[in-house]
Amino acid sequence: MKRYVCLVCGLIYDETQGWPEDGIPAGTAWEDVPADWKCPECGAGKVDFELIDD
DSSP states (O other): OOEEEETTTOOEEETTTOBGGGTBOTTOOGGGSOTTOBOTTTOOBGGGEEEOOO
């Protein structure tokens, strides 16, 4: 699974963990995260996240 970083604040979205606090269960692929989801730390949109190249 992939990880994405918020370019504004550095928060990591990990597909294996999801973001249950916002109703996004573990295992949710980034493309399945709702388009209107905002970074819980800084409020940035999905467009402000970038794939982490491990």
